[in-house]
Amino acid sequence: MQRLLAIATIVASLPAAYSQDCPGTFDPITAEDFVAALHPGWNVGNTLDATPDEGSWNNAPIDGATLDVVKESGFNSIRLPVTWTHHFTGSSPDWTVDPKWLQRVSDVLDLITERDLYAIVNVHHDSWEWADVTAAGANITMIEEKFYRLWYQIGTTLACKSSMVAFESINEPPANTAEDGAEINKLNSIFLQAIADAGGFNSQRVVNLVGGGEDSIKTSQWFEVPANITNPWAIQFHYYSPYDFIFSAWGKTIWGSDSDKDTLTTDFELLRGNFTDVPLILGEYDASSTNTEPAARWKYFDHLQHVAAQHGIPTFLWDNGEDQLDRTTGEWRDPTTLQLIIGTTEETSSSLPDSTEDAAAAEQFSSAYIFHRAGTQVTSQTLPYLFNGNTLASITDSAGTVLESGSDYSVSGESIIFSAKYLATKLTASTPTGVVDTLTLEFDGGVASPTLEIVQWDNPVLKTTDAIASDVAGADLSIPITWKGLSKPAAVKAISRSGTYLFDDWTQYLGPLQQARATYSSHWSWDDENVIITAAAIDAVVAAGESSLFMFEFYPRVNGTANTANFTLNV
Numbered sequence: 285m286q287r288l289l290a291i292a293t294i295v296a297s298l299p300a301a302y303s304q305d306c307p308g309t310f311d312p313i314t315a316e317d318f319v320a321a322l323h324p325g326w327n328v329g330n331t332l333d334a335t336p337d338e339g340s341w342n343n344a345p346i347d348g349a350t351l352d353v354v355k356e357s358g359f360n361s362i363r364l365p366v367t368w369t370h371h372f373t374g375s376s377p378d379w380t381v382d383p384k385w386l387q388r389v390s391d392v393l394d395l396i397t398e399r400d401l402y403a404i405v406n407v408h409h410d411s412w413e414w415a416d417v418t419a420a421g422a423n424i425t426m427i428e429e430k431f432y433r434l435w436y437q438i439g440t441t442l443a444c445k446s447s448m449v450a451f452e453s454i455n456e457p458p459a460n461t462a463e464d465g466a467e468i469n470k471l472n473s474i475f476l477q478a479i480a481d482a483g484g485f486n487s488q489r490v491v492n493l494v495g496g497g498e499d500s501i502k503t504s505q506w507f508e509v510p511a512n513i514t515n516p517w518a519i520q521f522h523y524y525s526p527y528d529f530i531f532s533a534w535g536k537t538i539w540g541s542d543s544d545k546d547t548l549t550t551d552f553e554l555l556r557g558n559f560t561d562v563p564l565i566l567g568e569y570d571a572s573s574t575n576t577e578p579a580a581r582w583k584y585f586d587h588l589q590h591v592a593a594q595h596g597i598p599t600f601l602w603d604n605g606e607d608q609l610d611r612t613t614g615e616w617r618d619p620t621t622l623q624l625i626i627g628t629t630e631e632t633s634s635s636l637p638d639s640t641e642d643a644a645a646a647e648q649f650s651s652a653y654i655f656h657r658a659g660t661q662v663t664s665q666t667l668p669y670l671f672n673g674n675t676l677a678s679i680t681d682s683a684g685t686v687l688e689s690g691s692d693y694s695v696s697g698e699s700i701i702f703s704a705k706y707l708a709t710k711l712t713a714s715t716p717t718g719v720v721d722t723l724t725l726e727f728d729g730g731v732a733s734p735t736l737e738i739v740q741w742d743n744p745v746l747k748t749t750d751a752i753a754s755d756v757a758g759a760d761l762s763i764p765i766t767w768k769g770l771s772k773p774a775a776v777k778a779i780s781r782s783g784t785y786l787f788d789d790w791t792q793y794l795g796p797l798q799q800a801r802a803t804y805s806s807h808w809s810w811d812d813e814n815v816i817i818t819a820a821a822i823d824a825v826v827a828a829g830e831s832s833l834f835m836f837e838f839y840p841r842v843n844g845t846a847n848t849a850n851f852t853l854n855v
């Protein structure tokens with residue numbers, strides 16, 4: 285009751301609402317039918333959600349050519365995240381939004397729907413910038429007032445969009461307590477009121493409502509259906525789990541055990557169990573082709589897509605512009621991932637490279653690669669493969685040459701064996717390091733034609749091997765590297781001279797590939813020419829008051845320290 289009164293108060297204090305007449309007619313669609321049409325979906329990430337403006341981050345403004353690629357690649361829908369924070373031109377109580385920005389969002393939606401792609405538009409990073417109900421001293425009255433006014437203006441501008449456009453109330457709103465969860469429910473109600481007041485076709489439009497954090501557990505715990513909701517509605521949630529694998533934390537480069545799969549299956553089942561008759565949308569998920577190991581990643585996409593399909597949940601791949609589609613070239617960075625997203629259904633059974641699944645392992649193998657160490661003899665290589673009931677049909681190299689079954693390779697049981705004679709045509713002891721060739725495997729079933737990279741590797745070399753922590757504190761430290769194989773680290777071990785873990789002492793209870801390992805992006809990173817120790821990690825060394833070793837590890841993650849490069853930060 286109190287909630288409803290509060291909304292009425294906000295509305296009463298604002299300029300009179302008007303009901304907008306729209307040209308044409310609206311083709312009503314149920315939430316069930318809308319949701320059934322979405323899969324697969326793609327996020328135009330880091331674009332209109334960038335701050336302060338579109339183009340401020342790593343992507344150029346979105347254009348039709350990129351949307352054409354997405355459409356041609358097999359996607360049926362686009363989620364358009366939009367951050368409004370930096371486009372308000374007025375303050376309380378009107379909170380006027382720059383009409384040019386409203387028009388830009390409207391125009392991009394037209395670019396999407398005129399390609400026959402469904403669209404979901406939202407209020408995005410605002411959830412952390414001004415609409416964070418958990419922030420210390422948050423003025424909830426202001427958040428509600430501003431949120432109503434924002435959605436009223438969005439609703440007015442977009443009132444006449446077709447039924448292919450849905451509105452999502454707010455992206456990943458922080459919520460730590462049941463009280464916060466109740467406030468998110470209230471924001472959902474305010475959103476519904478605002479778009480209804482804006483008129484046009486909005487009262488018939490499909491809406492996406494969200495729970496705390498837009499995560500499956502908080503949504504299950506605290507989400508309540510808004511009173512008297514009349515719009516067709518679905519719940520949107522996001523899934524980036526397990527955190528360590530998705531975000532390359534604590535050396536977690538392995539995924540795919542039965543227990544890993546069961547956890548994901550259960551997470552989806554529990555959400556479905558809470559909302560048995562509500563259409564659900566997975567609005568964001570990703571395993572980046574930049575920072576995850578491919579065999580593990582493909583197992584993840586294959587499993588996630590199966591489980592989502594079983595529950596009738598359409599999926600929207602998060603793509604920040606650096607992970608999946610290269611918007612400059614129009615090429616997908618990982619075609620196998622794309623195939624799995626587009627093609628996987630409940631029934632499909634794809635053949636995939638096998639890889640280490642045991643978290644206690646001391647090294648990690650991956651049949652997404654043929655790794656050959658420089659300076660060693662070329663021998664035959666046996667790659668365990670998950671045929672999943674299919675038969676290998678062909679292997680083709682990047683020049684289009686089809687390998688000869690029986691002499692170049694053979695299949696034995698659940699393995700593909702590449703002959704020494706064949707590998708010697710690609711590799712010698714002195715072949716320059718790096719990716720030598722990329723093979724593509726075709727099977728008689730499934731949706732994937734996985735790639736297989738032949739890589740000559742050796743120990744990468746750092747240009748400098750130490751620095752004084754206090755001298756370099758305050759900024760990320762880039763250390764020039766000569767890559768010798770794959771041009772990325774797999775993990776970084778950070779340990780102080782006395783043997784103390786620089787981060788997360790509890791990782792001692794994990795397997796040997798994870799103990800004392802730091803976290804990608806928070807503590808370490810890389811670019812084309814450098815490995816990077818972040819300012820936060822340097823601060824940690826200064827705070828520890830002890831010289832610390834950063835051991836960069838590369839693929840293949842062989843037992844021990846054979847494929848590592850060390851950097852010491854002295855104090």
Ligand SMILES: *[C@@H]1O[C@H](CO)[C@@H](O)[C@H](O)[C@H]1NC(C)=O
Binds near residue numbers: 376423425429
């Ligand atoms: C909270 O926001 C409301 C509405 O914008 C405003 O009237 C009020 O003064 C604000 N309260 C504080 C403490 O800033």
Ligand SMILES: *[C@@H]1O[C@H](CO)[C@@H](O)[C@H](O)[C@H]1NC(C)=O
Binds near residue numbers: 288511512
């Ligand atoms: C919801 O419906 C009930 C019963 O018709 C009504 O008493 C109540 O005022 C309605 N609430 C809103 C917010 O419209």
Ligand SMILES: *[C@@H]1O[C@H](CO)[C@@H](O)[C@H](O)[C@H]1NC(C)=O
Binds near residue numbers: 501505
């Ligand atoms: C609802 O979700 C919660 C949190 O994940 C879970 O504990 C509970 O078992 C779920 N209920 C059902 C019926 O699935």
Ligand SMILES: *[C@@H]1O[C@H](CO)[C@@H](O)[C@H](O)[C@H]1NC(C)=O
Binds near residue numbers: 646647843844
């Ligand atoms: C890894 O190397 C250590 C010694 O460096 C050895 O004790 C251990 O057995 C090796 N493990 C595997 C799986 O090769």
Ligand SMILES: *[C@@H]1O[C@H](CO)[C@@H](O)[C@H](O)[C@H]1NC(C)=O
Binds near residue numbers: 743833845848849850
């Ligand atoms: C890096 O340091 C570790 C620990 O001292 C050592 O075992 C390893 O051999 C070193 N790696 C290289 C490439 O020097």
